[in-house]
Amino acid sequence: MPIAHRIHDALERASWIRKMFEAANILRAERGADAVADLSLGNPSNEPPSVFYESLREEADAGEARPHRYMTNPGYPEVREAIASHLATRTTVPYTADDVCMTVGAAGALNAILRVLLDPGDEVVLQSPAFVEYPFYVDNFQGQTCVVPPRPDFLPDVQRIADACTANTRAVILNAPNNPTGRIYPERTWRDLGRALASVSAGLARPIYVIFDDPYHHLWYTDAPPPEPARSYDQVLYVTSFSKDLGLAGERIGYVAVHPGAADRADLHRALPFALRVLGQVNAPATMQRVAARLIDHPREDTRAYYRLRRDRVFDALDAAGLDFPPLEGAFYAFPKTPIPDDMEFCRRMLDKGLVLVPGTAFGCPGRFRMSYAVAEDVLERGLKILREAL
Ligand SMILES: Cc1ncc(COP(=O)(O)O)c(C=O)c1O
Structure with missing residues (x-):
């Protein structure tokens, strides 16, 4: 079309x-x-939570000690360090501060990633039903979306996703806990997907990234927390925010974390902050970065x-x-x-x-x-x- x-x-x-x-x-x-x-x-x-308001008061009371100027584009090093350490503990994947880039919510992270990955005409695979903004984000960079239906139980149809990938495919965007289905994808789905995409990527000049959009990470009602796709596939770009679980959607704070095993890890470290600049995001909100670092491990x-x-x-x-x-x-x-x-x-x-x-x-x-x-x-x-x- x-x-x-x-x-x-x-x-x-x-x-x-x-x-x-x-x-x-x-x-x-x-x-x-x-x-x-x-x-x-x-x-x-x-x-x-009340710790959010305490952190805000503390920020205000600290005055000049907590600056509000521009900082390096990917964000404050100590904030990125705190987030990398949280992610490394949670996933057992050895993220470092360099892998983390603070963003303007999950939406800002998705746009920065697509700015980095896509040349005009490059393809991004989505699974229906999908967050309504994804096709617009892809279109921002003249990408093409390819929408794959899910299995009848709304879990990803791994074979269909793999079959939809071509030499022009740069990424698959997946989100779970899912908007709008409420489904969480089991460990096995991620393992199968990782294997399938590794095999498709092996025949291509560039890897196919999984952009794992995870703003609902902490909102699960199952027996255990959702599985971590980064344990099953190295080419995962992890996106999340503090919007949904902490009720901070209007404060616009999130981040992207590059998998330490990603094929283009060093290039991504340089390119993502540059994307923030050229997209006019410049850097994630200063105060919210510091507050987020305090909230990252909050129960x-x-x-x-x-x-x-x-x-x-x-x-x-x-x-x-x-x-x-x-x-x-x-x-x-x-x-x-x-x-x-x-x-x-x-x-x-x-x-x-x-x-x-x-x-x-x-x-x-x-x-x-x-x-x-x-x-x-x-x-x-x-x-x-x-x-x-x-x-
Ligand atoms: C699946 C999904 N991804 C991303 C976003 C955007 O989140 P944020 O407010 O952190 O930019 C939303 C918001 O509704 C969402 O549902």
């Missing part, structure tokens, strides 16, 4: 989220806020408990309604099948009743809807009541 059409297509799909957002505002103005349950957004509803049990409560309510409601939905393993979304085939019509009907959802079509996956449970408890209860009564 020509690039203009593909982007138009992506725009059409992404504009569903905007349309829903605007419709929710109109409904609120017409019927009052209490008549609307907006479960359409991925905007964290949890408050940052996330409270956040998990906060979302688990909501996740359990969503599970009970969807289950009682007899809807088919992938296991609610992580992040803060459910992605059920719509009870009628037309997901857009279903979301329109729900909107009429005051419940704001996103049709699966927005994620390239018709016949489903995304429901976010990153909302206050009373809003969630209202939304689930509307859904129960409508089904």
